[in-house]
Amino acid sequence: MPLASLRLTPTPPFNFAETLSSHGWVVLAPNTYHKETNSFSRIEELPGGAVVHLRVSAEGENVLIRAESAATLTAAQKNVIKTRVAHMLRLDDDYSTFYKLARKKGPPWAILARRGLGRMFRSPTVWEDAVKTVLTTNIAWGGTKRMAATLVNKWGAPSPLDPKQRAFPTPQAIAAVPLKKFEAKAGLGYRGPYLHQLARRLSAGELDLQVWLDPSIPADDLYRQLLAVKGIGPYAAANLLMLLGRYDRLGYDTIYRDFVSAKYFSGRVLPLKDMLAVYDDWGEWKFLAYWFEMVMAEE
Template sequence: MLRISDRDERDVKQFHQIQPEAKNKCFGRIFRSPSIFEDMVKSILLCNAPWRRTLDMAQALCELQFELKGHKRKRVTNPRSKAKNSADEVQSIGNFPNSMELNILDEETLKKRCNLGYRAKIILELATSIENGEVKLQNFEKALDAESMEKIYDMLNKKKGFGPFACANILMCIGYYQRIPTDSETFRHVKEIHGRRKKVTEKDVKEIYDKYAPFQCLAYWLELSEYYQSRFGKLSELPRSEYHTITGSYKLRTSIPK
């Protein structure tokens, strides 16, 4: 989904004034999930895991939701398989589970079924806090100014499992772009594209992107998406079987099989 609202339209216009290249390339919006809960869980899945495993965990959660709905499991061809009529198969998948659906599960079941590791406990605690009213997701969407967004950041950051990357990623999804979710891919990008020879730090990231405030995330993702497309081709035309390749480190190690 794209963020589409009056506020988002205003933000895009302001960002284009700061970064004319983005306007020329019709860039200015960030894809997000249908729900904040899904964005929050996916932010957790991104932490301490290779991109391919993140995709696998997200798919496993969708397969689990299919089962929770009482559907009979069906075998379908694995989209990652190159061979015709391959015996390599995956289960049918449903939608991404919501907090109510996950809240009925125990940690061990979720951990083993979806190969989530330590993330299972964090996700279940999040689901419980939403279902018991401790975390009110509707307030996230109502936050309109930087002060309100920073309060959300501080609240999330106090929760176990929600470090700076996950918190910044969640805020980006709800339209707050001043905190770039920095990880190894960010540091690789800055080193390679901006020619930083020493070990890249958060200070380097701020130095490069703060000139685009309050739209640092948009400026970063403009660069990153252009980088990916220059190496992998148009992302919208990429087959699902190659989603796992979209990282700078993958491209540096090998090339996409034809």
């Protein structure tokens, strides 16, 4: 079986382990987290339909991708893999102004820069991140994992190396399933019709989610575009803004409510405006300040 070793060089400071564990995405199918080796694996479908097994780990300061495939990969396929993994790990992002602000605030914030915190793990496509975000709404984490696994197992492209292992389903694969059948087999509850409609719109070319990665779109416009998608409300839109690299708008959910009320208001829940004002002075970095303050509090 052809095996290719590909390498990526992140901009320091980069912390591979912290990036993987930055939030829960790394354990959602088709990702598998390997704690013992500080790595993750993933089945990935490439343009043209080839399905490959990726194993991603740290190699000194670099990132090593081992790609196993049925046929020898072309240079173009290797480039796609490198681009997608770099996107997942946010290797090209610049956190220097965030770290500068953290250092200015002194302890305990200065540790953010020393540890290279800030990169939030994400999916290769906005489609996958949008689906997974909807799968986190109004459900316990175990339910999110179950639903992601069901989508992959039922409609993901199978690997020629091991047909039991599958990639994340494309919008086309989901759009091809009749709605009633999709609802019955996916077990997504009220989320089913929303995701099916999104898949159909993407499949028909009515909508292109990748354009949301364009940093020139004003944040407020982007937020409105996100809310215009059925199934995406204020919480999901804020989570997606984070995944798209915009950290200036906080999502208010039960996690935020519980953490901020305990940390800043002696367990009381204040009006929304006051709850959100806690991180105001972090400007464009509000979400990362909130998230990593919570990470540090758990340690």
